[in-house]
Amino acid sequence: MSEADTTNPVELASDIGGENPESSNTNIIDDEQHGFTKALLIGINYLGTRDRLENAIDSVRIAKKSLNSNFNMNDDNIHIMTDVTGKKPSKFNILDELNWLVNNAKKDDVLLFHFAGHGNQLLNSDNEQHSKVEALCPLDYNESGCIMDEELIEVLIKPLPQGCKLV
Numbered sequence: 001m002s003e004a005d006t007t008n009p010v011e012l013a014s015d016i017g018g019e020n021p022e023s024s025n026t027n028i029i030d031d032e033q034h035g036f037t038k039a040l041l042i043g044i045n046y047l048g049t050r051d052r053l054e055n056a057i058d059s060v061r062i063a064k065k066s067l068n069s070n071f072n073m074n075d076d077n078i079h080i081m082t083d084v085t086g087k088k089p090s091k092f093n094i095l096d097e098l099n100w101l102v103n104n105a106k107k108d109d110v111l112l113f114h115f116a117g118h119g120n121q122l123l124n125s126d127n128e129q130h131s132k133v134e135a136l137c138p139l140d141y142n143e144s145g146c147i148m149d150e151e152l153i154e155v156l157i158k159p160l161p162q163g164c165k166l167v
Contacts, residue, residue: 036067036071036073036077036110036111036112036167037077037105037109037110037111038077038078038079038100038101038105038109038111038112039063039064039067039073039077039078039079039101039111039112039113039114040079040081040097040098040100040101040111040112040113040114041060041063041064041078041079041080041081041112041114042060042080042081042082042089042094042097042114042115042116042117043056043057043058043059043060043061043080043081043082043083043089043114043116043117044056044057044082044083044089044116044117044118044137044138044139045057045082045083045117046083046117046118046139047083047084051118051137053116053117053118055116056082056116056117057082057083057084057116059114059116060080060082060114060116063112063114064078064080067112079097079100079101081093081094081097083139088139088140089117089138089139090138090139090140090144091138091140091141091144091145091146091147092144093138094136094138094147095147095151095155098113098152098155098156099155101113101156102155102156102159102160105159105160105161105164106161106163106164107161107162107163107164108163108164108165109164109165110164110165110166110167111160111164111165111166111167112166112167113156113166113167115136117136117137117138117139118136118137118141119134119135119136119137120134120135120136120137120146121133121134121135122135122146122148133148133149133150134148134149135147135148135149136152
């Protein structure tokens with residue numbers, strides 16, 4: 001497993017620009033005139049485990065500060081989960097918060113999902129062409145398993161209306 005990229009998601013989003021080639025109904029933020037509607041920031045350092053990371057929680061703090069100061073985003077529209085928050089980033093809680101993120105999304109909304117933690121590639125059990133699938137490792141991945149890329153597509157991408165942007 002390796003630490004997910006902890007680059008500031010706001011800077012990364014404005015650097016990328018253009019349409020998401022994977023989905024006809026989701027665009028990456030394409031200019032600085034758009035503000036973020038909602039954000040879900042997750043940072044998992046896996047404290048007290050052999051999988052410990054050093055900077056995942058810090059990346060969430062930086063992202064939140066940037067959303068507040070650069071985009072004037074209200075704290076009510078930013079949900080945060082880390083090892084040290086009351087609501088821990090378990091598999092169940094992450095999926096629940098992803099549902100919050102996309103719930104009531106509409107055209108021209110800009111949603112931000114930031115995950116700093118371990119990811120994994122697992123062997124695909126289906127007979128598809130791909131031999132591996134990507135996965136996010138929640139805090140409780142040893143007990144509950146990883147969040148597979150197909151789960152993310154079902155929960156995070158498919159519910160979005162046309163014209164809604166996900167970063």
